[in-house]
Amino acid sequence: MNTELFGFPTVNVWVDAIIRLHLIVGLMTVVVMGLIYIERKIIARFQMRLGPTRTGPLGLLQSLADALKLLGKEDLRPRNADPLIFEFAVYFVFVPVFMAFVAIPFAFDWNVRVLELGLFYVIAISSVNVVGWVMAGWSSDNRYAMIGALRAAAQGISYEVPLILAVLAVAMVAGSLNLNEITGQQGHIPYIVWQPLAFAIFYVAMLAELNRSPFDIPIGESEVVGGPFIEYSGIRWSMFFLAEYAGLFILCLLASAVFLGGWAWPLGEDAGVLWQVALTSAKTGLLIFSVFWVRVTVPRMRIDQLMGFSWKVLMPLSFALILANGLILVYEWPDVFLLIPNVLGLVLLYVVVEHGVTRRRPRRLARPALEAEAAS
Amino acid sequence: MTTAVPDTPAFDHEFETQDLMINMGPQHPSTHGVFRMVLTIDGELVTDVTPHIGYMHRGAEKLCETMDYRQGIGYMDRTEYLANFNAELSYVMAVEQLAELEAPERAQWVRMILCELNRLSSHFMFLGAFGTDVGVFGTAFTYAFREREFIQDLFEEVAGDRLMFAYFRAGGLAWEVPGNFEARVRETLELSRRGIKDLDGLMTQNEIFRARTEGVGHLSAEDALDWGASGPTLRASGVPMDIRKDEPYLFYDQVEFDVITGEHGDVFDRFQCRVNEMWQSIRIIEQCLERLEPGPIVPDRLPRMLRTPPGEVYCRTEAPRGEYGIYLVSKGGNRPHRLKIRSACLSNLQALRDMTIGGYVADAVVVLGSLDIVLCEVDR
Numbered sequence: 001m002n003t004e005l006f007g008f009p010t011v012n013v014w015v016d017a018i019i020r021l022h023l024i025v026g027l028m029t030v031v032v033m034g035l036i037y038i039e040r041k042i043i044a045r046f047q048m049r050l051g052p053t054r055t056g057p058l059g060l061l062q063s064l065a066d067a068l069k070l071l072g073k074e075d076l077r078p079r080n081a082d083p084l085i086f087e088f089a090v091y092f093v094f095v096p097v098f099m100a101f102v103a104i105p106f107a108f109d110w111n112v113r114v115l116e117l118g119l120f121y122v123i124a125i126s127s128v129n130v131v132g133w134v135m136a137g138w139s140s141d142n143r144y145a146m147i148g149a150l151r152a153a154a155q156g157i158s159y160e161v162p163l164i165l166a167v168l169a170v171a172m173v174a175g176s177l178n179l180n181e182i183t184g185q186q187g188h189i190p191y192i193v194w195q196p197l198a199f200a201i202f203y204v205a206m207l208a209e210l211n212r213s214p215f216d217i218p219i220g221e222s223e224v225v226g227g228p229f230i231e232y233s234g235i236r237w238s239m240f241f242l243a244e245y246a247g248l249f250i251l252c253l254l255a256s257a258v259f260l261g262g263w264a265w266p267l268g269e270d271a272g273v274l275w276q277v278a279l280t281s282a283k284t285g286l287l288i289f290s291v292f293w294v295r296v297t298v299p300r301m302r303i304d305q306l307m308g309f310s311w312k313v314l315m316p317l318s319f320a321l322i323l324a325n326g327l328i329l330v331y332e333w334p335d336v337f338l339l340i341p342n343v344l345g346l347v348l349l350y351v352v353v354e355h356g357v358t359r360r361r362p363r364r365l366a367r368p369a370l371e372a373e374a375a376s
Numbered sequence: 377m378t379t380a381v382p383d384t385p386a387f388d389h390e391f392e393t394q395d396l397m398i399n400m401g402p403q404h405p406s407t408h409g410v411f412r413m414v415l416t417i418d419g420e421l422v423t424d425v426t427p428h429i430g431y432m433h434r435g436a437e438k439l440c441e442t443m444d445y446r447q448g449i450g451y452m453d454r455t456e457y458l459a460n461f462n463a464e465l466s467y468v469m470a471v472e473q474l475a476e477l478e479a480p481e482r483a484q485w486v487r488m489i490l491c492e493l494n495r496l497s498s499h500f501m502f503l504g505a506f507g508t509d510v511g512v513f514g515t516a517f518t519y520a521f522r523e524r525e526f527i528q529d530l531f532e533e534v535a536g537d538r539l540m541f542a543y544f545r546a547g548g549l550a551w552e553v554p555g556n557f558e559a560r561v562r563e564t565l566e567l568s569r570r571g572i573k574d575l576d577g578l579m580t581q582n583e584i585f586r587a588r589t590e591g592v593g594h595l596s597a598e599d600a601l602d603w604g605a606s607g608p609t610l611r612a613s614g615v616p617m618d619i620r621k622d623e624p625y626l627f628y629d630q631v632e633f634d635v636i637t638g639e640h641g642d643v644f645d646r647f648q649c650r651v652n653e654m655w656q657s658i659r660i661i662e663q664c665l666e667r668l669e670p671g672p673i674v675p676d677r678l679p680r681m682l683r684t685p686p687g688e689v690y691c692r693t694e695a696p697r698g699e700y701g702i703y704l705v706s707k708g709g710n711r712p713h714r715l716k717i718r719s720a721c722l723s724n725l726q727a728l729r730d731m732t733i734g735g736y737v738a739d740a741v742v743v744l745g746s747l748d749i750v751l752c753e754v755d756r
Contacts, residue, residue, distance in 0.1 A: 047518040143398045147420075147737070213513055214584050222406035222509050223738050297578070299585045300511025302738045303420050353583060 020112045024101045032245040033063035039245075039292050046296040066238075073234035078141050081231065085139035090232075092132030094239045097246040100126045104253050105180045107263045107276035118179035119171055122254055123164055126247065127209070130156035133218065136240075137228035148227025151303055152211065152218035158310040159208035159215075165318035166202040170195055170258050172325045173338065179254075183262035184269060190261035194338045197345035199259045201318050206251045208306070210244070213295040217303055248288060256283035313352050317345050395423055398737075402431050406509050406741045409751030413728075415740060422740055425732045427725065432755035437715050444710040445471050445546055445682045453540040455717060456753045458501055461487070461494040461531075462695035463753075464544040469625065470691035470702040471546040474684040482671040483548035488626045489561060489664045490534065490543070491693075492657040493527055496568055498696035499650045499657075500524040502748045503575045506647060509745030510588055516578060523571030526564050533560065546682055548674035558665055565658050572654050580651070589644035593731040593743035596641060603730075604723035607698025608653060609747060612638035612645040619694040631663040643746040650748070683710050690718075697721050697748055717756055721749040 037052065037060065044051030052059030077086055103118035105111045115121050130153055137149020170191050174182045182191075192199045208215040219227040229240050256262055260283045263276035271279075301309070324341035327333075401412035410431035416424035436455050440448040449464055456463035465487060472479065479487070500520045507516020528538055534553050535541035543550050554560070579585050595605070600613040610617055618635040620628040636652040638645030684706045692701035698720030705714040724747050732740045 043513070047515050048522060049518060143396060147398070147417075213511065216511070217738075220511060220738070222511060223741050225405060296513050296515045298512070298582060299507070299579075299588055300738070301584055302588060302736055304736065305587055 017112070021102075024112060025098055028098060028101065028246055028249070029242070031249060032242050033067065035245045035249060035288065036066075036241075037063045042289065042292050043296050046293070070234055070238040075234045075236060076231070078231050080141040082139035082141075085135050086231075087236070089132045089135035089139060089228075090236050090239045092135055093129045093243045094132075096125045096128040096132075097243045097250060100250050103179055104250065105183055105257060105262060106253075106280050107273045108184070108269050109180065110263075110273065110277070111180070114178065114180055117177045119167060119177045119182065119254075119258070122179070122250070123167060126250060127156065127160050129243065129247070133228050136232070140228065140231040142231050144224045144226075145228050145230045148218045148220075148224045148230070151224070152228060154303070155208055155211070155215065155217060155306060158307055159205045159314075162201050162310060162314040162318045163205035163209060165315075165322060166198040166205065167254075167258060169198040169318070169321050169325050172322065172329060179257055183257045183264050185264075186261035187264045187268040188266075190259060190265045192259040192261075194335065195259070195321075195342060197317065197321055197342040197349070199255075200346060200349060201314050201321075202255060202259065204314065205310075206255065207291065207294065208310070210248050210251060210291075212248070212291055214298040214301050215306060216295075216300055217306060220300055222300075248291060249284070252284045252287040252291070253280070255287055256280060260287075313349070317349060321345055393418070400740070401428075406745065408505065408744070408749055411744070411749065411751055411754075413740070413744070415732075415737065417737055420736050420738075422732050422735055422737060425729050425740065427728055429722075429725070429751075429754050432751045434756070436756045437717055440715040441712055445475075445684070445712070448712070448715070449544065450540060450542045453542055454752065455719075455756055456695065456700065456750060457539060458750050459494050459498045459696045459700075460539070460541050461490045461544065462693060463700055464541065465491055465626075466691055466693045466695070466700045466702045468544045468546050469693065470689050470704045471682070471684065473689045473691055474687055474704055474706055475546060475682055476685075477547045477675060477678070479548045480672045480675060482669060483673045484626050485664050485668045486549060486553055486557075486673070487544060488628070488631075489661050489668070490531070491626075492661045492664070493530065493561070493564070495657045495696045496654055497524045497527040497531075499654050500527070500568075500571065500575075502650055502696075503579070503647075506742075506745045506748075507575075507579060509741050510579075510585060512578070512585075516575060519571065519574050519578065523568050526567045530560055530564050545674070547678045548672075552673055558668065561661065561665060565661060568654070568658060572651065576651055580648070586644060588738075588742060589642065589647060589746075591640070591642050591644075592735060592739050593643045593746060594641055595727055595731055599727060599730060600641070603727040605698065605727055606720050606723065607694070607696065608636075608646055608649040609698060609724045609727070611636060612649045613641035614639060619692055619699060623692075625693060627664075627667070628660075630667070631660050633660050643742055646746045681710050684708070692718065695720060697750065697753070698724060700753075717753075719753045719756065721747070721751075721754045725749055725754060 040062070041051040041059075052062035055061040055065045077083065100122045102112040103115045103121050105114075133152040133156070134149045137145040137147075137152070140146075170182065171177055173191065173194060174185055176182055207213075211218050218224070219229070224230075229237055232240060257280070262283065263280050265279075267275055267279065321341055325338065328337045395416045395418050398415050398417060399412065400415055401407035402410040407413070412428040412431070414426040414428070415422055434454075436451050440451050449467060452463040452467045453460040471477075500523055504517040504520030504524075507520070508514065531541060532538045534557070535543035535550075595609070595613050597613040597615050600610045601615060605613075606617065614637055616635045616637045619625070620633075621635055633656045636649050636656060638649050686706055686708045688703070688705040690701060690703045692699050694700075699718065700720055701718030703714075703716040703718065704712050707713040728744060728747065731743045735743070
């Protein structure tokens, strides 16, 4: 069975798949190393520091140097750790993230495979890594790691639901789960215009899925000191790290494809491949930058607030959105009607975040009696 | 291997759960030094806390008894390394009271300026470290340290050292401040204003920050008084106790400032108290600068080797963390017979257990951060 690879016909389908997968893995590794460098530079700018400057021009080789250093480090394993689970946990985090790239379109018809259920596939496969987190935390024989793993499990599962529902809202409007098709429909107007609430929910859930600030509770540096990865070192730890950034990249790619029009908006299918790749990269880059921005600005939430926000705020909102979308689509009301539940939901979300976070502060203290006591 | 199975029918009882004990510290990023607390947790809830202190114990009090009064000043720097001038002041004033010396006016004004500046730098340190405790990824820290660095530069110009100043002497100051002192202080205050505003905007206005701190770690005024808490920890609980107002030393009775109190006694109030105190410190320093006049910085007849008559004295001042007291017993001669440091942090830290139990693990970190402890001062 033969196929076509970048214009070269008659390549065996297996050879073709292997070449594409290798390209993806190679590309990803380079992109992730670049992301780490860029994040360090951007965060340094936010914090009035310089970031890496010493390794190569402008510190460009810092990620490479770090990777080499990590390769050279001893692969430590605690004596009481469960060896099999401890070592396999890495793959459960690392492999799914890379597998998710199979369905992501970088330009028109530019992906490893066009999957009819691409959206479903990406979401499903990229949430497997929670298993890896729990394995890492359980097998490390460390209580901090255990707490971190349980937090990761609770958080990963809780935010998976609003994430899926938000994407589902778009899929309903698009009438397809094929990522290329969803993106292609956004040639004139991206779906963020029709579904702003879905995008807001997706963005928040994405931060939580990636364990990024303000939802970096499982790895909270000042509480559980790195969480499930506390006992990992050397190459294994660097693979977790790689997977984390690859996950960031993939979800931002997904968001840019589903909500921001990916390669399609505003140039459409006819633009050159390079233009389309540039568009996708620019939108993804913008999203990634905003994630970094959030990271340096906001404090960490607490686990109960995090869970409450998912189950009490995001989940009902996304269900309501899907219900409203369904009604509008079934009765074939005009498209503008789609905006009504979205805007209402956004207002509600704003009100909840701004005023609805209930805090029980202790009662006012009896002032005069205390003053008398202090004076005596 | 077979083990004897107990004779109870399986699953006739509910699942038994066991509380987990985690050891936070002495090597933990948010225990501010070598503090250790053993948390007993039920899921994410803290059911018991056992604080362990003493990792930093160096016998500073005993060491002070082996050296003369001037040498002891250096040890005060090392016990309270974030508010050195305030610690030196307590010691120096205790010795002065014992030796019946009085520092000249200029020396006292300079002391006041330096102590208030040190309060600023100490509180900047708190803001930065607290931001990290709450989970701002280093941004609060770098913002706070930018301004703290300017204050630190000023101290270096005055005392010749960045950390261990040893600049106050019984009777006055070690040497005259640099010629451009006033201008430099004004410049530093301007920068500090900017820093406080920036940090206030970054943290106080943040919804997540408020959700994390409001209503957390409540300490009632009665409990605070019972534990002997002092400083911002006590004032945040609503007790307007400030030694600068209650028993004015130096010239605190000649300057205007407000005693900042909180209303709720939670972590947010403690944070807010410190921020507002910084504004008051700036106010005090500005008034001091207007009153600063040329003059001698040591009394006319200061003996080379200070000897004190027998007696005992307790001298306390309002350090950034609360009441820093020196109890000094002399049996004559040039060194103290007994020296005891009343540490504000130790008393404040005792309230930790009450504030932490029933909260979340993440709250324990925040509550500890809000007490702003210096472990060297706790353990001495």
